Amino acid sequence: MDLIHSPAVSRRQALRLAATSALAAVVAACRPWTKDPLPVQAPTPTLRGPEPVEGESALERLVAGNARYVANRAQYPGHSTERREQVAEGQHPFAAVLCCSDSRVPPEILFDQGLGDLFVTRVAGNVVDDEMIGSLEYAVEHLGVRLIMVLGHERCGAVRAALEATLAGVEMEGHLEHLVKAIEPAIEEAQLAYGDAWEAVAAANVERQVTALRHSQPILAELVEAGEVEVVGARYDLDSGWVTLLEEPAAEESHS
Numbered sequence: 416m417d418l419i420h421s422p423a424v425s426r427r428q429a430l431r432l433a434a435t436s437a438l439a440a441v442v443a444a445c446r447p448w449t450k451d452p453l454p455v456q457a458p459t460p461t462l463r464g465p466e467p468v469e470g471e472s473a474l475e476r477l478v479a480g481n482a483r484y485v486a487n488r489a490q491y492p493g494h495s496t497e498r499r500e501q502v503a504e505g506q507h508p509f510a511a512v513l514c515c516s517d518s519r520v521p522p523e524i525l526f527d528q529g530l531g532d533l534f535v536t537r538v539a540g541n542v543v544d545d546e547m548i549g550s551l552e553y554a555v556e557h558l559g560v561r562l563i564m565v566l567g568h569e570r571c572g573a574v575r576a577a578l579e580a581t582l583a584g585v586e587m588e589g590h591l592e593h594l595v596k597a598i599e600p601a602i603e604e605a606q607l608a609y610g611d612a613w614e615a616v617a618a619a620n621v622e623r624q625v626t627a628l629r630h631s632q633p634i635l636a637e638l639v640e641a642g643e644v645e646v647v648g649a650r651y652d653l654d655s656g657w658v659t660l661l662e663e664p665a666a667e668e669s670h671s
């Protein structure tokens with residue numbers, strides 16, 4: 416009895432009560448958020464360049480940038496504070512690149528480009544999935560991109576892993592198996608090719624992803640068909656630094 420009514424206990428209780436009340440007030444204040452839309456304005460629409468760079472011109476820019484990089488004459492465009500401030504207002508990339516996550520294949524560096532120039536989607540083995548396609552659809556629909564390059568590369572670890580796992584008939588651990596499965600069809604297609612199996616599978620894999628993007632319904636296929644978007648495949652040489660376009664479309668037709 417004495418304990419309960421002692422001033423010390425009452426004070427603690429009072430503090431606890433006060434804390435509970437404060438928490439209740441916060442919860443009450445937050446409650447409308449759970450029922451109503453966030454009390455913020457609609458986001459600013461994505462800015463789109465007035466004149467999208469056509470596919471051919473975009474490809475020329477990439478080729479020229481790669482040549483500068485290989486010749487050790489990089490200009491490092493778009494690395495300035497001014498450029499950062501400019502693109503903070505909106506992005507108008509002139510090309511999209513789907514490439515491998517490999518640390519030796521960063522598109523902005525090997526094409527000598529800067530902030531806001533390239534819309535890049537990267538995943539080990541440069542394979543297409545729905546999220547990748549959605550990203551690229553965003554690039555062409557909302558940012559005005561007219562060129563998509565699928566860029567494979569020499570000595571790709573993901574391709575190697577897929578090749579080894581398939582040849583050995585074993586499953587990779589964890590989610591790596593998903594990558595193997597995505598690259599596996601390219602191994603079958605590459606069996607008709609001569610030469611280095613690792614290289615052949617990497618090339619076949621790029622071709623497969625190019626084909627997948629060109630026929631992706633409902634957006635990319637129509638744009639490609641209408642000639643508004645180009646999808647090209649390319650290979651990066653780790654030793655020389657050169658990016659070379661893969662031949663087409665005979666290879667694509669022979670597979671279909």
Ligand SMILES: [Zn+2]
Binds near residue numbers: 539
């Ligand atoms: Zn790779």
